[in-house]
Amino acid sequence: MNKKHAKKSHNDRNRRTHQKVRPRPKNSGSIPDTTGFQQIKLEEKQAEQAKQAKRQKKIDSRGPCCKDSAAIEAKNEQLLSELKKSMGSTLKEDSITWMIIPAVPHWFIAANRRHLAHFRQYVEAMNLPYKF
Numbered sequence: 001m002n003k004k005h006a007k008k009s010h011n012d013r014n015r016r017t018h019q020k021v022r023p024r025p026k027n028s029g030s031i032p033d034t035t036g037f038q039q040i041k042l043e044e045k046q047a048e049q050a051k052q053a054k055r056q057k058k059i060d061s062r063g064p065c066c067k068d069s070a071a072i073e074a075k076n077e078q079l080l081s082e083l084k085k086s087m088g089s090t091l092k093e094d095s096i097t098w099m100i101i102p103a104v105p106h107w108f109i110a111a112n113r114r115h116l117a118h119f120r121q122y123v124e125a126m127n128l129p130y131k132f
Contacts, residue, residue, distance in 0.1 A: 065114040075115055076122040083108060083130065102130050 008014060009021045065071045086105055109116065109132065116132065121129050 019065055024036050066118070076119055079112055079115060079119050079124070080128075102128075104130055 003015075008016075010020055012023070013019065014021050017087060066075055085106065086108065112119065120132055123132075
């Protein structure tokens with residue numbers, strides 16, 4: 001390749017001096033932004049911030065998962081019956097013998113995450129072998 005026609009820089013280094021070359025700013029000084037690139041980026045950033053604010057507001061406005069203690073008890077019973085239907089088990093080594101311990105499926109935890117706080121307490125109070 002003829003060096004006369006080679007680009008001055010490659011991989012952000014000057015070919016002759018091998019020093020790092022800083023890229024020129026896209027919109028420096030009095031050069032106008034004719035493409036509107038900066039405006040588009042600003043609008044995208046504002047839209048993303050609005051989406052995050054909306055998501056956070058939705059999370060904050062959820063409030064308690066169940067209305068009263070009767071609703072909590074009913075939900076606990078429903079979750080326990082659902083958990084018993086889909087009971088999986090894993091083998092855990094305990095010193096010498098193997099024990100079968102009921103495993104809670106990941107999908108169950110993901111689907112009922114908002115109720116797990118009171119459901120864990122319910123399971124512990126009944127001395128059930130489930131571990132979350």
